[in-house]
Amino acid sequence: MAEVSTSIVAPARNYVDIATLWVRAAWAYPGSFLMMAFGSLLITALDFVGIWAMFASIDSLGGFGLREIALLYGATGVGIGLADTMIGSVERIGVYVRTGRLDQMLTRPVPLMVQVCADQFTLRRLGRITQAGIVFGWAATYVDWTPSRIVVAVVMVASSTVIFFAMFTGFSCIQFWTTDASEFANAFTYGGNTLTQYPLSIFPREIMVGLTFVVPIAFVNWYPCLYLLGREDPFGLPQWLQFCSPVAAVASLAGALLIWRTGVRHYTSTGS
């Protein structure tokens, strides 16, 4: 057990050390840092205004009202924002391969994933997280809170962060094979984020099945939010799925780490 804890503590400390350095470096120019965060807040704020405007002409979308959609929107937004902050440079792993920076990282006594995730750590997503948090907070006043719903809500945020983190890293690993495919991961991450901003009930059943069992994006917000809102599953799926977000999180993280390992192995055995 002691071994397990040190094997997590040391890399975590490395992560914090490296990330802190980058934040401090960004803070050397507080003006541009604040402008960036504010800009991202503004862009994402306009994003939700779009959904709001839509509800000026309709009362419900797929059987869900504005507040309920705001809850979905806020949950997925906070999750992807936190994950996007944590992954740092994983999206650019192909660039690291091409420039040889990956080789340099491989000569340091810190796990490669920690180095890549902490490299160029930035708080530029702070605006996005804030905006999603505000939307979520506003929608939360609509929820009839009980202790179990609070637990599910907390677990949902943690799980969605982990699921998006796994998507970012797992799909970015394709760049170990084809260094120019950084958009591939975005199709799943930002694409998944966009899909989950709406109730899945507006999509055909096939999409719901895909987002549940293939790429488990539906666990980011859809299933736990059904529980928070006390709703029956519109597709008639069993209620226990609504508690499965942490399972989906662990499974996708395990999958992503496995792909990562395979990718690094491929790199160290081909060197390109």
Add this chain to the structure above:
Amino acid sequence: MSLIEVRDLTRTFAVRRRSGRLRRSPSVVSAVHDLSFTIESGEMVGYIGPNGAGKSTTIKMLTGILVPTSGEIRVAGLAPSARRTDLARRIGVVFGQRTTLWWDLPLRDSFELLQKIYRVPHDRFRRNLDEFLELLDLGRLLDTPVRQLSLGQRMRGDIAAALLHDPDILYLDEPTIGLDVISKGRLREFLRRLNAERGTTLLLTTHDLQDIEALCHRVIVIDHGTAIFDGALGDLHGQGGSTRTLVVDLVDTAPAIEVPGAVVRKVEGPRQWLSFPAGASAAPIVAAVAASYDVADLSIQEPAIEDVIRDLYSATGSF
């Protein structure tokens, strides 16, 4: 046990070659082939060879970045690719062409981060840093972001960064590339001191043979993935068809000198150039010349190492 042991090391790469208009057929290229050598603690070894000879591939395998296809490597008793992060604490790596420092951050931040990453005790870090800052003349630059440093300054910063954790081995890949003469001289002096005072083992790849002459008692010449020479720098002169030159200044002009074991290459007034095999002794030739001619002065020119190595390469069929 030696600090670095390499036995029958082979590394092949699968490449796809165009064989038709669109068809590409896979083939296997070996970058390093049956390479063996050992390096003892405290040695300074020059690792040289033409582009594509397998130098970088070897360094990558020694540092654990690349897994060997076959053969065995032990560095400080560890198999590099399997124990990469453990080994990382014991080695320092400097790539001349690219910095290992953090581009946007001041040198000071990079150094402090490395202290944390390598868990260097505080007082040792201070001591090392102070020493390197002074020897490498980096003190004034500590708060300058790396991207604003000149190439020479950056290289010095990189070398300091690679040494903060007191590595047993320092790998230098083209450390003096692009540097001016003064910076090169300073850097060599620093490396020599590092080796003498700390006993750090140095393995450097370079195209600049003056680096080798200034630093390395031993050279390994690699070509087509195989070591074609491994030995003292002095012995390299005896290899291939290289020659030494005896320059004779006679008192008066004379026809070409005739002595056994040497051939006149050039005559210019009273000065004559005689060449003889680099492996042979100069003494009998000098004695023969002095016995038959009126000699004003004599000097011997060693072959340029560039020529020696060119001869070596051509003997193995590259170039």
